[in-house]
Amino acid sequence: MSQSCIIESCCSTLGILCHCCDKTFCPDHLDEHYESINEQLKPLAEEINTLNDQIMNKTKMKLIGNCLDKLNQWRNESYKTINNFYEKKCRELEEYYLKHTENHRKEINEIESELNKLIHEQNTTEDDIKLFQSTIDILQQQIKELHQISYHINIRSFELNQNCLSIEQIKSNEIDFTLLSSPFKTIDCSNYILWKNGYIHHVCWSSTLEKFILIISNKEIFLTDGNFQSIEQINIDPEKKWRLCACSETSLYLLSSQCSTEIFEFDLLSSFQLIQRSKLSHLSQERDYITDIIYNNETLALAINNRHKVHIELRSCKTFDRLWLIQLGSKPYSYYSMCLLNCNDWLVLDHKNSLLMHITSNGNIKSTVGYKEPPMAALLLHSNILAIKTENYLNFHKI
Missing domain, CATH: 1.10.287 (Helix Hairpins)
Incomplete structure (x- = not known):
């Protein structure tokens, strides 16, 4: 006896078993079922074509292009x-x-x-x-x-030493974002852990304290471990509205809303005593707005926006002098964040235009690629996994 169609609204009494999914459909719905399966093949075919293009062109030049040169x-x-x-x-x-x-x-x-x-x-x-x-x-x-009289020239056959050239496979730490693969894992951020102490405006990790430093609601500063089991509020000039933070092995760097072009340096090892307050040269309190700050190897990287242009700059932590600057074009009021990569390179995330920009350690744009959703933040894990946060998802890419 044949079973009825699995579609509840279907009145047909004739059922045909689909051997692919072991479900029963009427003839009309079976055609729709097969069509829906075929539709799922199209994006897979497009992805295979993309992979083929990568393996035939980009991957070839990536693997052997430099050796051929x-x-x-x-x-x-x-x-x-x-x-x-x-x-x-x-x-x-x-x-x-x-x-x-x-x-x-x-x-x-x-x-x-x-x-x-x-x-x-x-x-x-x-x-x-x-x-x-x-x-x-x-x-x-x-x-x-x-x-x-005649002259005779003695010519030996040209013998090429095969050992004068050798081909070796090496593992490179260099990242090529033009070959960024699809996420191997995605987390739905709607299932997040509820933080009850206010809006987290910015966060950085202190390897010295082995704790996260969080700026809450543009004012309060908290210390917490990775599991949020231990939470401690620290009092650093409560009159200031703190916005951004970064940590070295010995110092905490803070920026406030009231003094947007000044950096406050505090001592991590002496109960956050103020070390110095430094005004950043070449920046205007009225015009420039710093959207992100990251510490690396005695330097601070800053993403800066104003009414006319956007740029990334690197400054010395000792003198706060500018080491290099790179203009990212005329994109006023765009939100930019940064991520530290291998070899002291940087990844700049353009939220408004859904772009990832690879900046070299000496301040040159190596590559710019589009991202499927506006990126908000990124973090390099274990040197080969890149986590990118969008509004609704956290994507993990192998690089």
């Missing part, structure tokens, strides 16, 4: 070395030839000059003719003897 350079330099050696030996042969024929050519030129002179003067005697003939006979004999 070096190999071509080696070939050109080898050709140049061989040509230089060839030209040197050609010059040596020319020198041998000139050395053995110089006297003969000189004597021939002298005889030719004397003959032309006598022909012009028309005052030739029989003795002159005999003398010239005798000299020519002697030269002819000398040239015949010269022809008996």
